[in-house]
Amino acid sequence: MHELSIAQSILDIAERHLPPGDNTRVAVVRVRVGQLSGVVPESLEFCFSAIVPGTRLEGASLVIERVPLTGSCPSCGHTGPLPDSLPFCPVCGEAVTVLSGNELHVAEMELQE
Amino acid sequence: MSVITIERKVLEKNDEIASANRELLHAHGLLTVNMVSSPGAGKTTILERTLERIADRVPVGVIEGDVQTDLDAQRVARYRVPAIQIVTRGGCHLEAALVRDALRNLDLGAIRLLIIENVGNLVCPSNYDLGEDFKIVVASTAEGDDKPLKYPAMFRNASVLLVNKVDLLPYLDCSIDRLTSNALKINPSLQVFKMSARTGEGLDAWCDWLVAQTPHTGTGT
Numbered sequence: 001m002h003e004l005s006i007a008q009s010i011l012d013i014a015e016r017h018l019p020p021g022d023n024t025r026v027a028v029v030r031v032r033v034g035q036l037s038g039v040v041p042e043s044l045e046f047c048f049s050a051i052v053p054g055t056r057l058e059g060a061s062l063v064i065e066r067v068p069l070t071g072s073c074p075s076c077g078h079t080g081p082l083p084d085s086l087p088f089c090p091v092c093g094e095a096v097t098v099l100s101g102n103e104l105h106v107a108e109m110e111l112q113e
Numbered sequence: 114m115s116v117i118t119i120e121r122k123v124l125e126k127n128d129e130i131a132s133a134n135r136e137l138l139h140a141h142g143l144l145t146v147n148m149v150s151s152p153g154a155g156k157t158t159i160l161e162r163t164l165e166r167i168a169d170r171v172p173v174g175v176i177e178g179d180v181q182t183d184l185d186a187q188r189v190a191r192y193r194v195p196a197i198q199i200v201t202r203g204g205c206h207l208e209a210a211l212v213r214d215a216l217r218n219l220d221l222g223a224i225r226l227l228i229i230e231n232v233g234n235l236v237c238p239s240n241y242d243l244g245e246d247f248k249i250v251v252a253s254t255a256e257g258d259d260k261p262l263k264y265p266a267m268f269r270n271a272s273v274l275l276v277n278k279v280d281l282l283p284y285l286d287c288s289i290d291r292l293t294s295n296a297l298k299i300n301p302s303l304q305v306f307k308m309s310a311r312t313g314e315g316l317d318a319w320c321d322w323l324v325a326q327t328p329h330t331g332t333g334t
Contacts, residue, residue, distance in 0.1 A: 002237065006123055006124075009123045009124065009126065010123055012126075013119060013121050013123070013125070014119070017117055017119050018117075019117075027114070031123070036265075036266060037240075038236060038237070038239075038240060038266065085265075086262065086265065087265060087269065087299060088298065095298055095299070095300075095301055098269075104122060104123045104124060104240075105120065105121065105122055105123065106119045106120070106121050106122075106123060107118075107119060107120060108116050108117060108118045108119050108120070109116070109117050109119060110114055110115070110116050110117075111114065111115045111116075111117065113114055
């Protein structure tokens, strides 16, 4: 998808949550990227590292938690991971309610000591 | 080591603008739809055939999204409806901010139905809320009957499926039953309309349904 503009959005959100003052530096930004979000984690890491120099997040690493696609089946009750990124129950084949896998969230950041 | 909890959606800025768009559109009593598809599925031709049938029943406005040219807005303008062209110059999807700016150039009090034709792309538009009431996905028979399985996010996020180019079925290996059942597997609540924008088959049923969804009263009556 648009990993560069997504990296920019992550940077903007992180900067907005920094305490005022110029001397705080960020060590880590943690994000959650769902399997169905359309975002390629390696591209996102690359783009993030390319845009943080010169900002208050210079030197920060992006840690990506990959959230698997999971669902719950209203037909047979099975709940769990969905193979092949398709929203069908691996037990009975019916359409499931997606529980996780669409996330694209900035979770938290760790400041440098 | 201090940790700052953030818990924000990465695309929250787009979502906030989309919500503001939605509020503005609803304040004017409008129904707004977002048409998406692969390039070449027939969105603009379906739109033209739709405007032919409904423009004197419901006051309609159109927002066109394309990477280059205003060719689509020119086609639509022939039906005497207000049409705004957004040229993204490389952007592969419309975003809420672009639609917000386009809305400033439309007299929302004079219309009751707003049709947004998105850039041809079955991937990215599913992530970008524009403020619409629902998405309409157009899939043509020439694209194959496994399309919904290959682009599940888009088919899941739409409320209506228009299956176009049914006139080509004799020349294709596409099974319209398989295409429909694949789409309904991904999204059991999809409303499906089969049509040929070229021959006119199926257009009346689709247009009658769309008019029935449009509010009878609004600031534009």
